[in-house]
Amino acid sequence: MESLVVTANGVNNGVKEKKKLVGATSLSSGSSDLEEESSSVECVKRVSNKTRKRSKADEIKAKSSRKKRRVGSGGDDDECEEKKKKQRSSVKRRAKEEVEEEVVDDEKKNRERKLQVVPFSKATSRSRRKNSDSADVWFRGNEIDVVSASSSRFDSELLDSHLKIEYWNDCRSMTRNLKADLGDLAICHQCSQGERRYLFICTFCEERLYCLPCIKKWYPHMTKDDVIDQCPFCRRTCNCSSCLHSSGLIETSKRKLNNDERFYHLQYLIVSMLPFLKKFCKAQDQEIETEAKVQGVVASQDDISESLCSNEERVFCNHCATSIVDLHRSCTKCSYELCLNCCEEIRGGGLSERSEVKLEFENKGARYMHGEDAEPSSSSVSKDETINITSIKWNADENGSIPCAPKELGGCGESVLELKRILPVTWMSDLEHKAETFLASYIMDPTMSYCRCSSDLDESMKRKAASRDGSNDNYLYSPDSFDVLMQEELLHFQEHWSKGEPVIVRNSLDITAGLSWEPMVMWRALCENVDSPTSTNMSDVKAIDCLANCAVKIDTRCFFEGYSKGRTYANFWPEMLKLKDWPPSDKFENLLPRHCDEFISALPFQEYSDPRSGILNIAAKLPERILKPDLGPKTYIAYGTSDELGRGDSVTKLHCDMSDAVNILMHTAEVTITEEQRAAIEALKQKHKQQNEKELQEQIGSEGKEIVSYENEYHDETGGALWDIFRREDVPKLEEYLRKHCKEFRHTFCSRVKKVYHPIHDQYCFLTVEHKRKLKAEFGIEPWTFVQKLGEAVFIPAGCPHQVRNLKSCTKVAVDFVSPENIDECLRLTDEFRQLPKNHKAREDKLEIKKMVIYAVEQALKEVETLLADLS
Numbered sequence: 001m002e003s004l005v006v007t008a009n010g011v012n013n014g015v016k017e018k019k020k021l022v023g024a025t026s027l028s029s030g031s032s033d034l035e036e037e038s039s040s041v042e043c044v045k046r047v048s049n050k051t052r053k054r055s056k057a058d059e060i061k062a063k064s065s066r067k068k069r070r071v072g073s074g075g076d077d078d079e080c081e082e083k084k085k086k087q088r089s090s091v092k093r094r095a096k097e098e099v100e101e102e103v104v105d106d107e108k109k110n111r112e113r114k115l116q117v118v119p120f121s122k123a124t125s126r127s128r129r130k131n132s133d134s135a136d137v138w139f140r141g142n143e144i145d146v147v148s149a150s151s152s153r154f155d156s157e158l159l160d161s162h163l164k165i166e167y168w169n170d171c172r173s174m175t176r177n178l179k180a181d182l183g184d185l186a187i188c189h190q191c192s193q194g195e196r197r198y199l200f201i202c203t204f205c206e207e208r209l210y211c212l213p214c215i216k217k218w219y220p221h222m223t224k225d226d227v228i229d230q231c232p233f234c235r236r237t238c239n240c241s242s243c244l245h246s247s248g249l250i251e252t253s254k255r256k257l258n259n260d261e262r263f264y265h266l267q268y269l270i271v272s273m274l275p276f277l278k279k280f281c282k283a284q285d286q287e288i289e290t291e292a293k294v295q296g297v298v299a300s301q302d303d304i305s306e307s308l309c310s311n312e313e314r315v316f317c318n319h320c321a322t323s324i325v326d327l328h329r330s331c332t333k334c335s336y337e338l339c340l341n342c343c344e345e346i347r348g349g350g351l352s353e354r355s356e357v358k359l360e361f362e363n364k365g366a367r368y369m370h371g372e373d374a375e376p377s378s379s380s381v382s383k384d385e386t387i388n389i390t391s392i393k394w395n396a397d398e399n400g401s402i403p404c405a406p407k408e409l410g411g412c413g414e415s416v417l418e419l420k421r422i423l424p425v426t427w428m429s430d431l432e433h434k435a436e437t438f439l440a441s442y443i444m445d446p447t448m449s450y451c452r453c454s455s456d457l458d459e460s461m462k463r464k465a466a467s468r469d470g471s472n473d474n475y476l477y478s479p480d481s482f483d484v485l486m487q488e489e490l491l492h493f494q495e496h497w498s499k500g501e502p503v504i505v506r507n508s509l510d511i512t513a514g515l516s517w518e519p520m521v522m523w524r525a526l527c528e529n530v531d532s533p534t535s536t537n538m539s540d541v542k543a544i545d546c547l548a549n550c551a552v553k554i555d556t557r558c559f560f561e562g563y564s565k566g567r568t569y570a571n572f573w574p575e576m577l578k579l580k581d582w583p584p585s586d587k588f589e590n591l592l593p594r595h596c597d598e599f600i601s602a603l604p605f606q607e608y609s610d611p612r613s614g615i616l617n618i619a620a621k622l623p624e625r626i627l628k629p630d631l632g633p634k635t636y637i638a639y640g641t642s643d644e645l646g647r648g649d650s651v652t653k654l655h656c657d658m659s660d661a662v663n664i665l666m667h668t669a670e671v672t673i674t675e676e677q678r679a680a681i682e683a684l685k686q687k688h689k690q691q692n693e694k695e696l697q698e699q700i701g702s703e704g705k706e707i708v709s710y711e712n713e714y715h716d717e718t719g720g721a722l723w724d725i726f727r728r729e730d731v732p733k734l735e736e737y738l739r740k741h742c743k744e745f746r747h748t749f750c751s752r753v754k755k756v757y758h759p760i761h762d763q764y765c766f767l768t769v770e771h772k773r774k775l776k777a778e779f780g781i782e783p784w785t786f787v788q789k790l791g792e793a794v795f796i797p798a799g800c801p802h803q804v805r806n807l808k809s810c811t812k813v814a815v816d817f818v819s820p821e822n823i824d825e826c827l828r829l830t831d832e833f834r835q836l837p838k839n840h841k842a843r844e845d846k847l848e849i850k851k852m853v854i855y856a857v858e859q860a861l862k863e864v865e866t867l868l869a870d871l872s
Contacts, residue, residue, distance in 0.1 A: 189233060190214035190240045200224055202231030218521065236513035239594075244525035247593035250513055252600040255485050257607075257615065263867050265607060265615045266860045267444055272820030273618070273860075274435050276827070276853050281432050284327045287340050290347075290400045291419045307420040311625045315422065316845065317342055318410055320834035323848040326428060329417035331404040336411040338402065341834070347396045357757060357837040361748035369547055369648075369750040370571060371687030428854060435857055438864065451495045453477055463504060465784035473727075476784060478504040481511050481793075484604040493605055498821045500797045502725050502784060505604040508664055509791035515598040517667040517811050519560045519637055526583060526591055546576035546639075547648030549748045563639060563809045566671035572680035574673075576650040578638030588633055599633050599813045602664055604793050609662045611815050618818040619659070621856035629846050631659065631816035640721070640806025641671065645681070646768055647688050647750060650806040654724075654738075655763045656731075657798060658829045658847045659816045664793045667811035668720040692744075695752060699743060719787030720810045723794060724767065725802040728825070730781040734801060735759045737775050744771075760801050761833065761842040767803060799825035818852055 187194035188211035199209035232238040315324040317339035365375030405411025462475040567575040603609040738759030
């Protein structure tokens with residue numbers, strides 16, 4: 001279609017002044033944006049915004065005057081031969097202009113004047129490109145002048161009158177419903193500038209305009225015609241500051257549940273959570289009975305005093321750092337608090353000591369990290385670990401009472417710990433009874449199997465990720481994003497999810513509006529967020545240098561330029577940087593609300609993954625009055641390279657999350673490596689290999705010779721990240737392998753790992769291709785290994801150790817959730833984390849799974865009551 005452009009400059013009132021402007025060839029400003037505009041759109045000088053309506057007679061009179069002036073000008077030119085030569089170069093243009101005027105006159109006689117439109121012949125300019133095929137809409141106060149531009153295809157012949165009339169009708173129809181007072185709207189919606197800007201009108205909303213520089217800079221995938229057909233705002237992809245800081249512009253939920261479906265899901269949720277609620281209530285009942293023996297009275301919850309605790313604070317055990325939900329023991333003198341699990345361990349004599357751990361990795365200099373000898377200035381004394389192991393006795397009395405912890409463990413060691421409660425009396429027991437009564441009245445129908453992955457007919461819905469002998473789980477369930485909107489696919493997902501298998505959903509971004517996830521767009525939105533104090537500190541970021549595994553401060557623009565163009569050290573080794581959780585996850589929704597909405601709208605199986613309203617997401621059931629854990633969304637922006645470096649790769653090291661998670665690859669950028677750099681990398685790899693073998697021989701003898709291969713098995717050009725996810729049943733063997741080979745791994749400053757306290761939760765190790773081969777050869781296990789492509793969502797079950805290596809520069813967004821199928825695994829991990837040494841970064845119970853289960857049962861029962869009332 002023909003293009004429409006609007007210039008906010010206007011035109012001077014009066015024919016003489018307008019004629020003077022015809023010969024303008026350049027702009028007074030030296031702006032590069034304006035120079036770029038002038039190459040495709042003609043510039044017209046600014047005039048008054050004075051509003052004036054013109055009558056039909058005025059139009060005819062003005063047109064006649066313009067014709068006479070042109071004729072007179074031509075007569076004067078005959079007197080001078082030099083002027084004649086100049087005149088010949090514009091004869092063709094004038095001929096076209098006169099034809100256009102005649103066409104307009106004929107057309108105007110046959111149409112009603114429904115808005116203030118004043119067509120006139122267009123004054124050409126030498127600055128306009130001949131191949132422009134757009135039409136300009138010029139604002140003159142409240143008047144709109146629609147004119148055609150010259151085109152290369154018409155240089156040799158005049159326009160056909162019939163085609164010209166049809167073209168004019170199209171132009172008029174595009175502007176017919178525009179408001180008369182467009183002067184206030186004559187600014188770009190993106191940059192809010194109108195002076196000396198050419199603006200393209202959206203014919204879909206007939207309201208918003210975008211200038212040419214903004215289209216080229218912020219919407220490179222769109223053409224001018226695309227913007228005219230439907231502007232970025234109407235497409236829900238506008239990334240201007242105002243839109244990026246607005247929420248609720250799009251519908252995040254992709255599938256509306258009817259009442260029957262909601263009732264089924266809530267019933268499924270209650271059935272899954274009730275056994276754990278009973279377990280919590282039983283533990284509390286046992287502690288109440290113990291307290292009754294101590295006091296010598298009949299057990300009663302009414303006698304338990306309430307602990308002063310607000311909903312805006314969390315209560316943690318002083319010994320194991322586990323979250324306390326309700327009953328606990330507390331010291332009246334020093335406020336030392338102990339959870340029921342620790343009370344049981346003390347009475348059983350099996351209290352595990354929590355050693356205080358201080359780990360420091362020796363910095364041997366930059367040369368050492370690149371395979372050379374340590375610098376002389378570096379310390380020769382290892383500071384690898386400092387462990388403070390204490391053997392302090394802490395026993396319960398014969399009647400079951402527990403004294404306060406000794407001073408060495410943070411208590412006063414004097415008074416006896418008293419039983420306290422946080423929740424109302426009998427609240428949990430009443431909740432248990434209520435859930436049992438409901439389930440007794442409504443029995444769930446047995447679920448059918450919807451899994452078709454064993455069939456050859458569904459090859460498109462599965463992806464091979466492992467080659468285990470005699471195993472039926474080598475393929476992962478991998479549906480398309482449009483398939484997951486069907487109810488039967490949700491049931492199919494539940495079958496695989498309940499087995500602890502990851503799920504890969506393809507093309508998740510296809511169901512979104514298409515908002516830009518360019519890091520520079522996100523950064524610009526943060527910088528323009530003047531209401532946030534964080535915006536003043538966005539010029540620099542703290543990134544993680546993957547080679548030294550330590551934080552470095554870098555200019556934000558430099559970081560994002562390296563994201564798309566790459567960065568190297570002086571020796572050509574790739575510099576891999578990553579931003580973890582940027583911007584801070586607890587502020588992501590506030591700082592980038594539009595991106596947050598876009599991410600949630602992309603989430604597959606929103607019944608589980610939606611952090612706001614997922615009906616099967618237990619974490620979403622916490623009431624507003626309760627302080628919630630930080631489960632995201634979280635953004636990860638990191639560099640990457642296709643070849644495995646072996647040292648300093650852009651990776652997320654092997655770890656295990658306490659909850660379920662879904663990770664979507666939102667954006668990728670590939671960095672090209674030159675042949676010179678590739679040769680330097682290979683030479684440095686050989687140095688690394690020699691250094692590894694030398695140090696291992698010094699530590700564990702000649703048998704410890706390390707044979708490392710950096711062969712890259714994955715050359716998928718469409719892939720962005722390489723994932724390795726281990727099965728839960730393989731975790732014991734995986735831990736055994738890591739303990740055996742821990743000294744082959746490097747961590748901070750590329751120093752050797754000499755000891756691990758928990759081989760997975762320490763997050764010291766990343767398994768290279770060679771390590772994965774040795775793992776399978778020695779222990780017979782292997783992970784699910786697959787490449788995540790742009791727009792794919794990876795679901796990771798709780799309790800599955802996993803690691804990731806970037807094959808390209810990637811922007812990924814992840815959110816944690818808690819599914820009813822994995823409550824037991826979350827509780828197991830919570831107990832495993834509480835056994836870690838003091839000061840361990842993974843020790844604190846950030847999930848508070850017990851609190852989630854209790855409140856989720858309460859919320860589900862409330863929703864069920866409401867639905868039953870509606871259904872009846």
